[in-house]
Amino acid sequence: MQVRHLLLIAILALTAACSSTKEVVDENLSEVELYQQAQADLDNHSYTSATAKLKALESRYPFGRYADQAQLELIYAYYKNSEPEAAKSAAERFIRLHPQHPNVDYAYYLKGLTSFDQDVGLLARFLPLDMTKRDPGAARDSYNEFAQLTSRYPNSRYAPDAKQRMIYLRNLLAAYEIHVADYYLTRQAYVAAANRGRYVVENFQETPSVGDGLAVMVESYQRMHLDQLANTSLEVLKTNYPDHPSLVDGQFVPQTSESDNRSWLSKATLGLIESTTPLPPGETRANMDIQKQYQDAKDAIPAELKPKDADGNVIPEPEAEGKSRSWFSYMTLGLFD
DSSP states (O other): OHHHHHHHHHHHHHHHHHTOOOOOOOTTOOHHHHHHHHHHHHHTTOHHHHHHHHHHHHHHOTTSTTHHHHHHHHHHHHHHTTOHHHHHHHHHHHHHHOTTOTTHHHHHHHHHHHHHHHSSOHHHHHSOOOGGGSOOHHHHHHHHHHHHHHHHOTTOTTHHHHHHHHHHHHHHHHHHHHHHHHHHHHTTOHHHHHHHHHHHHHHOTTSTTHHHHHHHHHHHHHHTTOHHHHHHHHHHHHHHOTTOTTEETTEEOOSSOOOOOOOHHHHHTTTSSOSSOOOOTTOOHHHHHHHHHHHHHHHTSOGGGSOBOTTSOBOOOOOOTTOOOOHHHHHTTTTTO
8 A cells, every 4th residue: 555655746746846837827817717717727727727727816916806815815826836945935924914914814724734734744644653753833923823823813713623633733743742751761861851751741731741751750750869859749649640651550660671781892781891880879971081180180180289298298188088999998998099
């Protein structure tokens, strides 16, 4: 089935490439004839031909009785002809020129609809693609454009459909944030994951992804050993989403296994040979680098600048508690420390 769909896509692309010649509109047509022919093209789904006639109508008769209607139908023709940028540009132009037009809500609606369908391209219509994992730029634009329509024209005939699409878009945007948070969890970027989870909880209430956002927060805080924040998030999750997949018999089960960052040599020797010392909980490589730079700077201080006792001898620094001793120190019973 998918092979047939791919063949259909190839045929459509070839047909579009072959039919890209610009149509010449008869200059002797009157305003009424141009409008009637454009309407006939729209009815026959000949959107390229309709676009040419509507543009000719607008340019030849800019103050005619069909000029405003031609601008509106030009938006629709661009939209149906899969020209999203041209459709949005035509819609913005109509809104700018006719802000008080009785049908300006239609321009707002088509603008949002164009962005709504922009992500659902030709491949997405035939192949099983997860829209929540794709870049949500067009979805976010569509949500904002529908929001403008519903806030400015709440009684518009297009408002009910716009509100339903906004619900879908809001759920899609929330699910996308959860996918990003899961990616951060797998990369052990726990702060970023927790922030994404909290963003979903705070900004996407009443979406199915709120429970997932709480679960991400719990897992991230547990990985960072922030027990108080983890317990608070877990209580909220248990109270509001007791059937969440991360809760098994009332206990939280992380959905992402902690990655093993040991080298291949360490794994092959079962940890007997460690190429790098594992970090303690809460420690980071960046912090260790800063400490090393600080120690190197201290070691580079000349002896004459270091603090001295009454006899002029350099005062040694006290040994930090818990500091590990070398094997040589143990062998010599600390005589050469």
